[in-house]
Amino acid sequence: MDAELKRELDALKGELGKNVEALARVDKIETAALQRDADTKKLREELDAVKASHVEREKAIQDLQRQGRAQAIQRDHNAIVIEATENLGMIVREMLCKRLGCELPSAFVGEPKLVRERIQRATLAADAVTGSYLVPTITEAQLIDTLEEVSDLLSLVEFMPGLPAAGTIYIPTLTGRPTLQPARASSDTAMTQSDPAFGLMEMSPKESYFWFPVDNRLIQMSAINLGNLVSGLMRDWVVGGICNWLLNADGTANYNFFTGILNESSADYISALPSGKKAFSDLTAQDMRKIKGATLKRGRAKGVWLCSPDVQGLMEDFDRTGKLPFVKEMPDGSMKALQNPIVNDEGMPDIADSAENKTFLGYGDLATFIVGLVGGIQLATSADYRFGNNQTSYRALLNMAIKRKPVNTLRIMKTAAA
Numbered sequence: 412m413d414a415e416l417k418r419e420l421d422a423l424k425g426e427l428g429k430n431v432e433a434l435a436r437v438d439k440i441e442t443a444a445l446q447r448d449a450d451t452k453k454l455r456e457e458l459d460a461v462k463a464s465h466v467e468r469e470k471a472i473q474d475l476q477r478q479g480r481a482q483a484i485q486r487d488h489n490a491i492v493i494e495a496t497e498n499l500g501m502i503v504r505e506m507l508c509k510r511l512g513c514e515l516p517s518a519f520v521g522e523p524k525l526v527r528e529r530i531q532r533a534t535l536a537a538d539a540v541t542g543s544y545l546v547p548t549i550t551e552a553q554l555i556d557t558l559e560e561v562s563d564l565l566s567l568v569e570f571m572p573g574l575p576a577a578g579t580i581y582i583p584t585l586t587g588r589p590t591l592q593p594a595r596a597s598s599d600t601a602m603t604q605s606d607p608a609f610g611l612m613e614m615s616p617k618e619s620y621f622w623f624p625v626d627n628r629l630i631q632m633s634a635i636n637l638g639n640l641v642s643g644l645m646r647d648w649v650v651g652g653i654c655n656w657l658l659n660a661d662g663t664a665n666y667n668f669f670t671g672i673l674n675e676s677s678a679d680y681i682s683a684l685p686s687g688k689k690a691f692s693d694l695t696a697q698d699m700r701k702i703k704g705a706t707l708k709r710g711r712a713k714g715v716w717l718c719s720p721d722v723q724g725l726m727e728d729f730d731r732t733g734k735l736p737f738v739k740e741m742p743d744g745s746m747k748a749l750q751n752p753i754v755n756d757e758g759m760p761d762i763a764d765s766a767e768n769k770t771f772l773g774y775g776d777l778a779t780f781i782v783g784l785v786g787g788i789q790l791a792t793s794a795d796y797r798f799g800n801n802q803t804s805y806r807a808l809l810n811m812a813i814k815r816k817p818v819n820t821l822r823i824m825k826t827a828a829a
Contacts, residue, residue: 493635494529495547500638501526502544502790503805507630510792510803516631543791546645546807550638551788554646562650564756567715567777568657574616574783576810582612582781584816612817616785616810619656622793623648624802645788645807653782657813658758669813672717672780673760673770675823680815683825690826691722691765694772696729696737702774702824703749710775710820714751717773719759726753768828775821785810 501522508515515522546554559566574580623644629637660671670676682702684693703711716726726748729737738748746753751774760771793804815821 492549492553495549496638496642497634498526498529498547498638499550499641500632500634500636503625503637503641504630504632504634506544506790506792506805507625507627507803511627511630519634522634543789546788546790548786550642551786554642554649554788555784557646558650558653561646562654562756563754564654564657564717564758564777565650565782567754569778569781571614571781571783572786574614574785574810574812576616576785576787579613579615582614584612584818612781612814614781614783614812614814616783616812619652619809619811621645621648621652621807621809622795622804623807624800624804627801627803641805645790649807649809653811653813654756654758657780657782658756660813669815672773672821672823675770675815679819680822681825682822684827686827688827689767691760691762691769691771692725693826694722694725694824698824699726699729699737699749699774702772702822703751705819706775706822707819710779710818711751713776713778714774715777716748716751716753717756717759717777718753718771719757719761720755721761722759722772723753723755765826767826770823770825772824773821774824777821779816779818779821781812781814781816783812783814 501519504515504519505523505526514520545551555572559570625641625644629640632640656669656671658672660669660674675681682705684698688694688698703714706714716723718726723738723746727736727738738746738753740746754777759773760769764771787810789808791806791808793806795804
């Protein structure tokens with residue numbers, strides 16, 4: 412082979428060898444790069460998993476913290492309620508001993524001091540009247556909140572807690588159908604109380620007293636049990652007192668500017684049985700339809716029949732020969748007459764009260780009446796005793812106002828006059 416040609420061939424082989432070596436290095440680098448990409452991807456996936464786990468853990472920690480805070484709040488609330496109930500029990504025991512002229516039992520001698528320490532922490536406040544206290548705020552709030560739950564009558568009126576303790580407030584209320592004027596002139600004046608569309612109610616809270624007895628032998632009860640007992644007694648007697656004033660008042664407009672549902676004197680809100688019907692038993696289905704038709708439609712929308720069980724019995728006897736009974740029992744056990752619920756209250760007149768010109772039935776929306784309450788119930792012992800039953804009477808003073816809205820959304824029915 413030619414020497415020159417051989418040199419060129421050797422040189423070419425050398426170059427090819429270098430190229431092969433370079434290609435091998437390239438392959439090696441490429442393989443390493445791919446491996447690094449795979450490792451990087453795996454690492455990224457691991458990092459994403461760690462992040463997800465971290466987020467989940469943080470969420471779990473936050474949930475636990477929220478639950479812990481909720482439990483702490485619940486524990487704090489329970490502790491406040493327990494302390495307030497215990498305070499009430501200690502107050503009642505101290506007042507009972509003072510009224511009976513005896514010393515506190517030795518097991519409870521430290522209670523008055525504890526009560527006064529708690530007063531300084533604003534758990535409750537001593538009243539200005541010697542020997543009386545204000546019922547703990549939490550206990551009072553619970554009592555007010557349960558009034559509507561234990562009384563069907565009070566569950567349907569409009570409650571307005573938190574009235575000012577003194578002075579008079581004025582509340583606007585709709586009295587009829589608003590009127591659309593086709594043209595408004597620039598000289599039109601603002602609406603006044605004389606406009607037929609609305610009226611003005613005056614609420615002026617007055618002192619109301621509720622009495623309940625406590626057995627003197629309960630002086631040995633624990634404070635928490637005595638507080639629970641008295642709280643229940645107060646609630647039941649306050650319910651009875653408010654219902655009595657709502658239904659009866661004192662028959663005049665002098666006290667609290669209100670006469671009571673049964674003593675309504677405004678002719679616009681009264682329907683009377685026809686002449687000659689002078690007893691509850693003279694009531695007929697036609698009379699029921701008449702009083703319903705005389706009530707404003709928006710009073711019929713939430714209307715109920717307010718009566719005693721005796722009057723309900725009279726309604727159940729209507730149209731016995733007809734295809735459908737006048738009074739129907741609903742699946743939930745409630746009773747309806749002419750598609751409206753029947754509400755019984757023991758304060759409503761029964762058959763024994765049947766007389767001439769006597770109110771015995773109400774129909775309409777009971778939210779026509781507002782029961783306004785002022786915060787703060789003053790508790791004191793009374794000079795009244797029941798020696799035969801070994802009981803001391805307590806007096807709870809609650810400022811309240813009861814007012815009828817000036818609108819024909821609830822009517823009463825009376826028997827005919829003589």
